[in-house]
Amino acid sequence: MADQQTILRMQGITKDFSGVRALDNVNLDVRRGEVHGICGENGAGKSTLMKVLSGVYPHGAYTGTIELNGAEATFSDIKASEAAGIAIIHQELALNPLQSIAENIFLGNERARRGVIDWDRTAIEAAELLAKVGLDENPATRIVEIGVGKQQLVEIAKAMAKDVSLLILDEPTAALNDEDSDHLLDLIAGMRDHGITCILISHKLREVRRIADRVTVLRDGKTIETIDMSAPEATEARIIKAMVGRELNNLFPPHQPNIGRELFRVEDWTAYHPVDTSRVVVDHASFTVHAGEIVGFAGLMGAGRTELAMSLFGRLWGTNVSGRVYKDGEEIRTATVDEAVSHGIAYVTEDRKRYGLNLIGTITTNISAVALARFARWGIIDRNQEYLSAEGYRKDMNIKTPSVSEVVGRLSGGNQQKVVLSKWLVSGPDVLILDEPTRGIDVGAKYEIYSLINALANQGKAVVMISSELPELLGMCDRIYTICEGAVTGDVPRAEATQESLMYLMTMGKELR
């Protein structure tokens, strides 16, 4: 029944990887013009399904059928699916940072006559596309000069340039701040006016709730259900239940704070941009953290939270860094990573793949990387002890892997994050700075990370938690600092904090001072 309403019908899709079933008889129906959400924990099969759809896994590499506009589609590669009007925008953006917006939009699809590019047409059409996606930038601007949010819009313009009818967005707001996210979500919701159907893969259920017409939930490679979001029972809790197969009453584990003495204090911390050295990015920031306390840093993207943490931790960021750091009341030096670590400070990066892990190394060597000296005598490593330590963390942290000799790059995001945390826990820190500790990981793993953070605080450690998700900060922290344009603009106890009050300080703070 090839009705006009259905643009895509995938039926009985099954895909195996050397004996492991990634997709098991998955069905997906997408209606023309709708925004169709796909939810599922990491490893549920979302990406694999989209790779089947876009021809990354060619016809024959899977079983089942794909019908596009009522006709069976058998894509041999990505080019074939693109020709049929399907485009994917991946989580990691695929733009060339050194080329212009216009060049990127028409990359591989150049406005050219006999191999010679028509620059006038390129510029005019690029401007039209930018207007459609609501991006007010000169098409000649290079990608490096615009922010991630705008880059995401360029990706969408690029897809539209290919006359796409089915647009797949994989975690499009993962790296965006709330404002850019809002703009992007509005744009996606309005895509049907351009005759484009969207499939939205997202961990952020609020977003899915906001713009998706229907949501299909995958779990363990199977279709669980497709939920019509206009129905009254279609709540976030319902989606979560379908995703994890259990009711999640509490997104955040309970935490009884036991706050002790002041452990960590930073005064007048200031750092300038490493390239544009006249720009102050961290502006006389001061804060304190007590033993057993979880302190949140709230701020919009670009507010300087990561820059504050990284300039504190071994001057990994910034120039002309100044200010004072105290631990247990005594001033300490943290000018190199070594000094910071030796004073019991740990910084868990927001970008684990780029800064946190050696993806081609094993779990064991990653976990021992910071505190290798603990396993070594006269510079020679006791690899048995190293292995035992990794094995211990595998059990304690519930890292899901057949063996700690496995390569880290093969783990899911949540398990990779547990490896990064383990690696810092080996160094025995008293002060933990966690930068977006749950970014890009699934609901179940998030809960485990939250429980771990609580456990660390209960051990009397001072925890700083940087997060872009306000509900997360409100659910986890004992106290929240707001940061705006590099300055600390608020210090709010949890009891007094609301999303609205924090957002006010995060956006208006500097004018209030």
Next chain:
Amino acid sequence: MSSPTTTEPTAPAAKPARRLAVDLRQYGILAALVIIIGLFEVLTSGRLLMPGNVNNLIQQNSYVLILAIGMVMVIIGGHIDLSVGSVVAMVGAVAALAMSQWGLPWWAAVVVALLVGALVGAWQGFWVAFIQVPAFIVTLAGMLLFRGLTLIFLVGGTIGGLPDQFVAIGAGWLPSWLGTIGKTDVLTLVLGALACVALVVLQVAARNGRRKLDLPVEGAASFWGKIVVAVVAIMAVCWQLANYSGTPIILIILAVLIVAYSFLLNRSVFGRHIYAMGGNLFAAVMSGVKTNRVNFAIFVNMGVLAALAGVVSTARAGSAVASAGQNYELDAIAAVFIGGAAVQGGVGTVTGAVIGGLVMGVLNMGLSILSVDAAWQMAIKGLVLLLAVAFDLINKRRGGR
């Protein structure tokens, strides 16, 4: 079209491994070496593995193997060193000058040579580690600079007439201290046997250590199987050498280097830092690895090993010439990549690099015995390098998913 299957997924039980799985891909390059040896043994009607040729294989390729050991560390760290051929020539020239013009004894000349190598390494390491000039540029400059200096040192063209003790480093054998049985040198067999005993003792001790801590150990069959293969291989090589002129001095040096550097890369903090840097430079920095010190040390080490290779090749040639060491850097780099190192860094082993060097050496020797034209030899070696790396990549891609 196939209909949807309804079979339940068979979830692979994620039991913690009691036994270490044997990764066969790790032995791919070793298998390639065995196949190439077998092939040429047949093609040359058994001449390839005659005692004299086994001896020459070791002595002729010693310099590449020494360079490959240094180069694999450079490449794991994410760099490259194009200057080693020129360093070999310059160090050879300095050593020859030291003996023939400054009147230094041979051992002092060797010490001077190694010091010069360390200085060269420090020079290049300084630019790479502290000024952050890419190693490709620094060592390309070094390639020209040190070749030029060699020409300046060797104004006369060639320095010959080097002392016998010096020449012996590259072209001599241990004396037959234990006498001979028939024509067979006893010392060589004893050394081989000692090496086998050491291998067995160390392997069994490591295995027992792991077992005591209840860590997964390799299955007994594959563990003992590998040891038997290794022992047979060691004794076979020693037997052939014993029936020629005995133990080449350079073989002792090589054996020490291979064992020491394998240990350094696998077991030392320094070695681990090299892998960490090559695997993810940012993550290494953020974990507190002092990358500039590690980089500096990698290049100083490469300089010293290049100097040693210079001493060996000058000794073997019996004279220092300005054209020495040409293309040695390419042989060493090829050996490292044939041995399974990754171009992006972070992957590679000393044994892999040595086996890679031997693959090239066996090819050279086999093709020479077959009187294949030198031009064709070069072309064939180029193709082998390309195919070896391509095969490795395809293999990894298949296993990687």
